[in-house]
Amino acid sequence: MTGWYRDGSCRTDANDGGIHVVCAAVTEKFLSYSKSRGNDLITPAPRYRFPGLKPGDRWCLCAARWSEAERAGVAPPVVLDASDDKALKIVPLATLERYAK
Numbered sequence: 001m002t003g004w005y006r007d008g009s010c011r012t013d014a015n016d017g018g019i020h021v022v023c024a025a026v027t028e029k030f031l032s033y034s035k036s037r038g039n040d041l042i043t044p045a046p047r048y049r050f051p052g053l054k055p056g057d058r059w060c061l062c063a064a065r066w067s068e069a070e071r072a073g074v075a076p077p078v079v080l081d082a083s084d085d086k087a088l089k090i091v092p093l094a095t096l097e098r099y100a101k
Helices: 028-036 063-071 085-089 093-098
Strands: 020-025 058-062
Touching: 020 063, 020 085, 028 063, 058 063, 063 085, 085 093
Parallel strands: none
Antiparallel strands: 020 058
16 A cells, blocks of 8 residues: 555655655556666565555655656656645646646
8 A cells, every 4th residue: 555654645744754745657667767766666575564566556656756757758657636735846737747647
């Protein structure tokens, strides 16, 4: 289950230093890119109860990482209704709408 609160929504609070507010349907290109940038979302991490992601899974991404991926041409589709408005502090709404799923 994704989200700071593990409730399927990308809402967050002040304790979330990464600002995980963009709900995305991850793609193989994005997962490979993220791993190349030091954030392996593919490999399961049982001690954190993290099963690892596969293309099509929904996950709450850091708004800055999603924006970085967008500039690199590998941004995954966005699920707007599960993303938090805090993403708009980092990514313009028009950009997110272009990737809306």
